[in-house]
Amino acid sequence: MKLRMNLVLLALAAVLLFFLPDLLKLFFDKASVSYLSLLINATSLAILALSWDILARTGQLSLAHAAFFGAGAYSTAILVKQTDVSLWLGLPLAALSAVLLALLLGSVTLQLRGIYFAIATLSFAEVLKAVIQKLPSSLAGGAAGINVEPLFRPQFIAGEMERWEIAFLRNESYFLLYAGLLLATIVLSLLIESSSLSYAFSAIRTNEEVAAVMGVKAARFKLLAFVLSSMPVGILGAIQAHRIGSVSPDETFNVGTTVLALVTPIFGGLYTSLGPILGALGLASIEEFLRRTFSEGYLIGYGIVLVLSILFMPKGIMGLLRSLRKAQRESL
Amino acid sequence: MSLLKVSRLSKQFGGLNAVQNLSFSVEEGMIFAIIGPNGAGKTTTLNMLSGLLTPTSGTIALNGQDITQLTAAARCHLGLGRAFQVVQPFPEMTVEENVMVGALFGARQSKQLALNQTHAVLEQTGLLRLKDTSADDLTLLQEKRLEIARALATHPSLLLLDEVMAGLRPKEAQEAVELIKTVNTSGVTIIFIEHVMPVVRDLADQVLVMDYGTPIAEGSYHEVTQNPQVIQAYLGTDEDAA
């Protein structure tokens, strides 16, 4: 019932997102290009955050999401470089390599909890980065990385189109792709929430021993969560590689990706579908606002906002909304 | 064939023999009590039965099948249910959701069937009107009931209860005794750990007494309470406490 309503809302959102680039162009003209870039950042952050949250619902707080992202990006980059197959084949390949990696990492960390789990996942990501760097440079490009062809090449019609219009077309195509991936990730998350998986995930998160005694095969569900969480992130890495135009160990296996993957859902509210998305919209807007206001050293301001929000909204935006709604109900 | 057969079970924690050479059998349909002073190894025994601790040595057989190496979840699927001494509901879930976990994954059935069964179990344990309450907001009595309800939802053929009466007022304990009797009548074999002796007298068909990890007596309530070694064990701890 609730699922059906959410899916209807999501379909409406899909329609809106589809026309959003044209609306932006209509109202903002040239500025629509940078609005689209901002939206791409927010969408990509939302995909990362929501995927991370899916794994966190089983109590596994991963510091390895840069690895899934990087695996997706690199498998695509290598495929494109070494073969002539369609660029689009890179996306399912990226999902597959992220999933394989997730199964490997998930099985070796099954018995680990808390800080030990976190350290193991972080080291895993670092090791993978080092391995990529050491692979023969004819294969993986070494420390310099590999250039990646763009997925979209807008046709330039000389004299009829201005530069920004081409940039707009490019951004529009990528935005629709990111939006599609985000919608798919949201559907995945909603299906998990409304199915019996949510009971298993939440039971494992709060007390794995009791869950096991009640018949929950914790290992199986923890691995499943790893697989489901890594898939969108792998695809995201691949799309990003195309859009940025290159992969390299330092840029692609960036700890920053891992940090954003966990900070965003915490900021938005953990263990929900909406929380990580609100978190991504919030953080992307705050970052953009600070960048425009303070250009120099805006990251300091960003850090302060994060610290303050975690201090004053420990349950994130969702927690804030929940207590507002409760206060409202009580005042009636 | 006994429903449960425990053979020469031992558990060491470092140098401490928490359970030593413990053997007993439980017949189908029975209510079986394990008693003994604090630290006798009763909870450790249940932990080995339900698969949370690996025995140092010995075997456990359920329905003739050796389950010593099986995981806790696998044992649950074979019909072993467990209520914990220290209540530990899933605090972020409602009462209904807590029981649903057992009905879904212990009894392994569709969501609709699990929901029906959950409501039946909540009715039986007197929790139905609290179904939407957060498990975090329950009183101790309600938490104990929830502990039993969750175990029942897994559809056990053998139910392990660890001091479910502790902390309850006499009237509440009487209600719990009635509940356990009803559950037993519905065909569930029960092993319970208890310090409250009148409860043991009212419920147990057979009593096993443990002290310092070893079994010191087994028999009916009257037999074991007459046993000099048992009296000594209980008086001994009284002296220690004094």
Ligand SMILES: Nc1ncnc2c1ncn2[C@@H]1O[C@H](COP(=O)(O)OP(=O)(O)OP(=O)(O)O)[C@@H](O)[C@H]1O
């Ligand atoms: N995980 C553990 N690690 C080390 N020692 C333990 C562990 N669990 C129990 N013990 C020890 O084993 C002994 C038996 O403990 P157990 O909890 O089984 O006793 P019990 O009979 O259930 O006692 P009570 O009536 O107080 O619940 C105690 O000395 C206890 O301190």
Ligand SMILES: [Mg+2]
């Ligand atoms: Mg105990």
